[in-house]
Amino acid sequence: MKLVxxxxxxxxxxxxxxxxxxxxxxxxxxxxxxxxxxxxxxxxTLKANSDxxxxxxxxCKPLSYMNLSGLSVLKLLQENRxxxxxxxxxxxxxxxxxxxxxxxxxxGAGGHNGLVSLITSLKTEAFPRLRxxxxxxxxxxxxxxYVLSRFSRGEQKVIQRAIAExxxxxxxxxxxxxxxxxxxxxxxx
Numbered sequence: 001m002k003l004v005x006x007x008x009x010x011x012x013x014x015x016x017x018x019x020x021x022x023x024x025x026x027x028x029x030x031x032x033x034x035x036x037x038x039x040x041x042x043x044x045t046l047k048a049n050s051d052x053x054x055x056x057x058x059x060c061k062p063l064s065y066m067n068l069s070g071l072s073v074l075k076l077l078q079e080n081r082x083x084x085x086x087x088x089x090x091x092x093x094x095x096x097x098x099x100x101x102x103x104x105x106x107x108g109a110g111g112h113n114g115l116v117s118l119i120t121s122l123k124t125e126a127f128p129r130l131r132x133x134x135x136x137x138x139x140x141x142x143x144x145x146y147v148l149s150r151f152s153r154g155e156q157k158v159i160q161r162a163i164a165e166x167x168x169x170x171x172x173x174x175x176x177x178x179x180x181x182x183x184x185x186x187x188x189x
Contacts, residue, residue, distance in 0.1 A: 001080050002057040004029065004170055005073055007091040007114040009148075010063045018134040019066060019147040021159070022090040022114075025132070025166050026061050032167065035059055043075040052174050067113040070121030077122070084127035088173050089118060090166070092147065096133025098155060099162035101169055103130050103182045128178040130169055132162055 006022030014020050030037050035048035037059065046061040058080065062072035077084065091114055096102055106126040109115035119125050137146040151159055165185070173181040 001082055001086065002055070002174055003060055003076060003080060003082055003087045004057060004174075005060045005062070005076070005087055005089050007066055007069055007089060008061060009066050010061075014148065016150055017148050018151065019092055021092040021132045021134065021163075023061050024159075025090050025163055025170070026059050028163050028167055029170060030059050033059075037061065039063070043079055044072045045076060047076070052171060055174060057174055067117050069114050070117035070119070073118055074121040084122050084124050087127050088170060088178075089115070089127060089129040090170075091115060091129065091131055092134045093131035094134060094136050094143070094147070096131060096135070098133050098135040099158040100133035101130065101162065101166055101185050102133075103169060103173070103178065103185055104128065105178045105182070128173065130166060130173075132159075132166055 004026065006026035008014065008020035008023030016024065030048055033050040035050040037046040037048045040047045044063045046063060048059045050057060050059060060076060062069040064072050077087070091112055093102065093110065093112070095110060105128050108125060109119055115129070118127070169181055169185040172184055
C-alpha cells in the first residue's frame with residue numbers, strides 16, 4: 001500500500017498559505033479521485049483510501065502542526081504495515097523557485113521543520129518526497145511570517161499550474177515508482 005502525505009498546518013488560519021502546499025495538493029487529489037478525507041483519531045490525520053489503475057493508495061493530511069507531523073506519519077505507517085519507502089511526502093520548499101517541482105528518493109530536511117519531524121520519528125531520511133517551490137522572500141524578514149502568508153494573485157496562477165503538474169507526478173510515482181517519476185518531472189536542473 002502506498003501513502004501520499006501532504007504536510008501543512010491544520011485550521012482555517014493556515015488554509016492556502018505557502019507552508020500548506022502539501023495540504024493543497026492532497027485536497028486537489030482527493031477531489032479528482034472523489035475520495036473524501038475523514039478524520040482518524042488513531043493516527044491524528046485526515047485520511048482517504050482510493051485506487052489508481054487497480055493500485056490501492058491512501059491520501060493523508062496530518063492534523064498536528066507541521067513540526068510535529070512525524071508522529072502521525074509513523075502511526076499511519078504502522079497502521080498500514082507500510083515502510084518509509086512506501087510514502088510520498090509533499091511539502092513546500094523555500095530553496096526552489098516558485099512552482100518548481102523536485103522529487104527525491106531520500107535526503108535531508110533542507111531546513112523544513114515538517115521533514116525534520118518525519119526524519120526524527122521514522123529514524124530515516126530514506127523516504128520519497130515531492131517538494132514544491134515557494135521561492136525565498138524578496139525582502140529579508142521573519143521566515144515564519146513569509147511561509148505562513150498567502151500567495152499573491154500572480155503567484156496563485158503559478159501555484160495552480162504547479163499543483164496540476166504535481167498531481168501528474170504523484171500519479172507517476174504511484175504507477176512507476178520514484179526513479180521514473182524523478183526522471184520525468186525533475187526538469188531544468
